[in-house]
Amino acid sequence: MSRQNPLTVITPIRPDKLEELREILDYMKYTLENIQGFEERSKFKDLYEEVHYLRWIIIDDKESEFFKHKKNADSLKPKLVFSSNFDKSVGHHLDDLSTDKLASIQKMDGMAVYSDGHTLTDQIYSCCIGYPESSNRTHKTRKDYLRDHIVKVSAFYRGSPRRSVTQIKEENELRVRLRKELDDNKDKWKDLSAKEIHRKLKLLISNDHNITITDTKYRMPKNSVFKLCLLVLVIVLLLPVIIIWLFIVQFGHEKYDKYFTTYRSDIPRKNTEILEEYEDLTDGERPEPVQGFAVDIATTQPKKDMVINYQNQFSQLVDMKPGKVRLITFKAMMLFARVIIPIWYVEGKLLNIPTIHFARWVLFDDNKRVLFFSNFDGSWQQYLGDFIDQSGWGLSAIFSNTTFFPKTNWLGSTGFFSMKNILPKSKMFFPGGAYDEEHFLAWSRSTELPTNIWYSAYPDLSIKNVNNNSRIRVLLAKNLSEKKAKKFFELI
Amino acid sequence: MYTIELEDVQGYVLREYGNMKFSRFVLLKITEDSQAKKWIKTICDQLTNAVKVNKDELPDRGLNIAFAKDGLTALGLDKKNLDSFSPPFKEGMVTDHRHRLLGDIDSSHPDSWEWGGKNNEAVEIILLVFGKDKNTCMAYYQELKSDFEASGLWEVRKLDGLTLPDNKEHFGFRDGIAQPIVKGSGRTGPDYNCVNPGEFILGYENNYFVFPDSPAIFKEQGDVNLLPPSGARPGSRDLGKNGTYLIIRQMQEHVDRFWDFMNEETKNTDDSINEEASIKLASQMFGRWPSGAPLSKFPDKDPGGASDDNDFLYYDDDRTGAKCPFGSHLRRMNPRDNFEHDSKEKSIILSNRHRLIRRARLYGEPIISSPTNHDPEGEVGLYFTCFGADISRQFEFLQYTWSNYPKIKQLYIDPDPIIGVVEKPEEGQQQQFTIQGEPYNKTVKDLKRFVTIRGGAYFFFPSITSVRYLCTLPPKKDN
Structure with a gap:
């Protein structure tokens, strides 16, 4: 069973190598998903088999549009952030990244070509401060370096807990196969009941030796009502402390903070344009493979006739508000997230948002800054809209501890009466913040950063698809009543 | 609870003009801005507003006006003020990102559009002329057109729209049935179909109970005293109040x-x-x-x-x-x-939170097609027209998240x-x-x-007051 672990590694970049690193990440941007042949893919086999998502992103680059206007731009030291979601243990994953066997991707005559000689890790991390010199690069020294730079994840969400990349892919193949059987052999199913069709399909699949996923039993993770009750109980017991704390935050801090008042129309076009390009073009272009592995970099440029990608990523960097109260509040929220997510958000929805594959919060830099990364389905507008519609209170409680967030009211209930009937109840108790739609959208855009490399193992599947596929697999293995069989076929 | 200043809102956003069966949308380009402003000022009194009219008092003809970004530039609106418009409007329908998002690719690609595309004459002003029948509409149009040339306006293109019996479109289906009811518009309907005015009219609270991003005057120019103070941006004048965004797409x-x-x-x-x-x-x-x-x-x-x-x-x-x-x-x-x-x-x-007010009008030789009758004479289609205060959350969301995705x-x-x-x-x-x-x-x-998209653009559909204000902008050469 997959653990779906997160890893975050933050390394300082050598100033003299910054330009080179930018270039490397740039030409590698679309290559990982575009490597096609079997032999070529085998050079990166461990990554393909284990990694759900990964991304590299350069932060604190004072020459970039996103940092050069910062007050402290001159004192910023560029860093490389690596973030991944993978099946094995952290140690194993570091091994996969550190092994001599990992190939690299070189640029040659406008082509991205794989090369056995150096590893991808060397190629990227030789641009970072403290990385072992070329004479001293071994599996062990690489692994030690990466391990030394791991930053702990403050909170982490999985949309399809316990499922490995392979399981997700095979369950999708199973679903495609079932759909095909239903579509191609209509006569076979004529006049049969749902129950009979289910039984026949089950038999057909179990006799097909190419499909092995159904040989093993699987159980979907379930939200635990019992544990949630316990958690509620604990919160009720803590309520006096929480209430006093809310007053402290509201009257001691929130009231005096500077808050975010910008509109979307105020955000520089340049920045949005860069972010939009990344949104459009992730796996989107599937350039023709030339000479085996080599990928023509020019063809990875935006094609004229391309619809935008089904999946997307979000990278955000914000500063904590100064002071212990804010830090404690933030950490308490992270603790709350760590506790409640495995209890109540294991069925594919985070705070009722049904479009997130993985999300993480990372407090770093001496507790002064927060990174938020997520992999989601659909467009930016849809994703951010979901945040407001479904979970504005949660976001406000977390992010109002960071600087320049839209004004949040921790004690709620302003305009209670005018809002009832129309607003989700949560908003009545916690107005402002993320519920301040226009400012929240502008805030999200203005704190977002472009991701340099983003890789997704199954870019055509939404998280709803992934969970639906698992449900199909589980139900196929069972003996179903007519009523249940009908429910089963609603999924396909 | 809400009251919209209907006499200041241009009518087409809240009124279907159902009795006016024929329409001509005229795309205009400004050749001389002072003359153009003078002329636009003269038609302000003719602009049809959104006040509800009894059935037996419906007018025979109607007129509305809207501006694309280039039109506002041509009238002399300062860049600082232009920048306060919403990003989709400022950037236009045909940026790389947007045409992909909207699915305008292959033969719908903006490079091959007939208007509004990258290879077409810039869209600046659109004049929406309506009549109860073709003759009435044409007569009104002729009346207006006689002034174009002397008023520094050049007619780029005409988009003629008609309405078929039972409001059918060419595929043979009755269209435009479901429309959201805007609170404060004087129209009523079941609660589940009602939205706050700010969903469709700028300057009012939207369904999130906040003021939508509305263009404002940051750099003083023209007679700003005409404009009301901004709800969204305290301290500045609201150019958007009682206006909205108009989206037109020619869909074959x-x-x-x-x-x-x-x-x-x-x-x-x-x-x-x-x-x-x-x-x-x-x-x-x-x-x-x-x-x-x-x-x-x-x-x-x-x-x-x-x-x-x-x-x-x-x-x-x-x-x-x-x-x-x-x-x-x-x-x-x-x-x-x-x-x-x-x-x-x-x-x-x-x-x-994702509704549109739709106003489609058909073009081409009318046909109400069916399985056995589907050979139109020449190109047929419709001018898909809709309104919304937030292009991104409404029109673009529907086109991408609910349609293309x-x-x-x-x-x-x-x-x-x-x-x-x-x-x-x-x-x-x-x-x-x-x-x-x-x-x-x-x-x-x-x-x-x-369907094939053959043209399109985003427009600002200002209040009648804001149209008057735009006419007071100083001559462009003085800017």
């Missing part, structure tokens, strides 16, 4: 391909056309029968006539999509009380069968329409694209 309808596809998919074993099945499949894709009757109420047969039936919800009556498929155009464009997997009450809140509900590869299909899919990319039912869902494979 390939009625031949449409019915050929339906006929082929449903043909009898002897290859003859099964008219009934063909119409049923087309209706499942639309979500309404040709008469306009909704499938969720009449799943088996078209009751006929002309239906205005809009009083239906999905959660209690059709949660499984067995009557009206999840993937149907109707259900995607307004999921009502069955939004993804949310509760009834929440679904309505969420659905109503094939994964709503538990679907996998189902784009909107009417407006979301990719014309030239990647090799191996399947696009299907799923018809929910027992014992298992059926699919229609290899969907074809039945």
Whole structure:
């Protein structure tokens, strides 16, 4: 069973190598998903088999549009952030990244070509401060370096807990196969009941030796009502402390903070344009493979006739508000997230948002800054809209501890009466913040950063698809009543 | 609770002008801005407003005006003030990102548009002229046109629109039935269909109870005293108040391909056309029968006539999509009380954050096509026209998230069968329409694209006051 672990590694970049690193990440941007042949893919086999998502992103680059206007731009030291979601243990994953066997991707005559000689890790991390010199690069020294730079994840969400990349892919193949059987052999199913069709399909699949996923039993993770009750109980017991704390935050801090008042129309076009390009073009272009592995970099440029990608990523960097109260509040929220997510958000929805594959919060830099990364389905507008519609209170409680967030009211209930009937109840108790739609959208855009490399193992599947596929697999293995069989076929 | 200043709002956003069967939209370019402003000032008194009119007092003709970004620049609006407009309007419909998001690719690519595209004359002003019949409209147009040349205006293109009996469009389906009711507009309807004024009129609270991003005057120019103070941006004047954004897209309808596809998919074993099945499949894709009757109420047969039936919800009556498929155009464009997997009450809140006020008018030689009659003379289609205070959350969301993105509900590869299909899919990319039912869902494979986008633009549809204000801008050369 997959653990779906997160890893975050933050390394300082050598100033003299910054330009080179930018270039490397740039030409590698679309290559990982575009490597096609079997032999070529085998050079990166461990990554393909284990990694759900990964991304590299350069932060604190004072020459970039996103940092050069910062007050402290001159004192910023560029860093490389690596973030991944993978099946094995952290140690194993570091091994996969550190092994001599990992190939690299070189640029040659406008082509991205794989090369056995150096590893991808060397190629990227030789641009970072403290990385072992070329004479001293071994599996062990690489692994030690990466391990030394791991930053702990403050909170982490999985949309399809316990499922490995392979399981997700095979369950999708199973679903495609079932759909095909239903579509191609209509006569076979004529006049049969749902129950009979289910039984026949089950038999057909179990006799097909190419499909092995159904040989093993699987159980979907379930939200635990019992544990949630316990958690509620604990919160009720803590309520006096929480209430006093809310007053402290509201009257001691929130009231005096500077808050975010910008509109979307105020955000520089340049920045949005860069972010939009990344949104459009992730796996989107599937350039023709030339000479085996080599990928023509020019063809990875935006094609004229391309619809935008089904999946997307979000990278955000914000500063904590100064002071212990804010830090404690933030950490308490992270603790709350760590506790409640495995209890109540294991069925594919985070705070009722049904479009997130993985999300993480990372407090770093001496507790002064927060990174938020997520992999989601659909467009930016849809994703951010979901945040407001479904979970504005949660976001406000977390992010109002960071600087320049839209004004949040921790004690709620302003305009209670005018809002009832129309607003989700949560908003009545916690107005402002993320519920301040226009400012929240502008805030999200203005704190977002472009991701340099983003890789997704199954870019055509939404998280709803992934969970639906698992449900199909589980139900196929069972003996179903007519009523249940009908429910089963609603999924396909 | 809400009151909209209807006499200041240009009418077309809240009034259908249903009695005015003929329209001519004139695209104008400004050649001399002072003259142009003078002329626009003279037509301000003629602009039709949004005050509700009794049936027997409806006017025979109507006039509205809207501005694209280049038009506001040409009138001399300062860049600082222009920058306060919403990003989609400022950037236009044809940026790389946006045309991909909207699915304007292949033969719908803006490079091959007839207007509004990158290779066309810039769109600046659009004059919307209406008449109860063609003659009335043409007479009004001639009256206005006689001044164009002397007023520094050059006519770039005319878009003539008409309305067919029973409000059918060329595919043969009754159109424009469901419209949201804007609170404070003097119109009423069931609660679930009502939205706050700020969803459609700038300067009022929207469905999030905040003021939508509204253009404001940051750099003082012209007679700013005409404009009200801004609710969204305290301390500045509101250029957007009582205005909204207007979206127009010229959509060619390939009625031949449409019915050929339906006929082929449903043909009898002897290859003859099964008219009934063909119409049923087309209706499942639309979500309404040709008469306009909704499938969720009449799943088996078209009751006929002309239906205005809009009083239906999905959660209690059709949660499984067995009557009206999840993937149907109707259900995607307004999921009502069955939004993804949310509760009834929440679904309505969420659905109503993504509504449009639609005003389609047809072009080309009229045809009300059917399985056996689908050879139009020349190009036919419609000018898809809609309004919204937030282009990104409304029009673009509908076009991408609910139409082009094939994964709503538990679907996998189902784009909107009417407006979301990719014309030239990647090799191996399947696009299907799923018809929910027992014992298992059926699919229609290899969907074809039945529409081509031939032009389009985003416009600012200002209040009558703001039109007057724009006329007071100093001559451009002085800027």
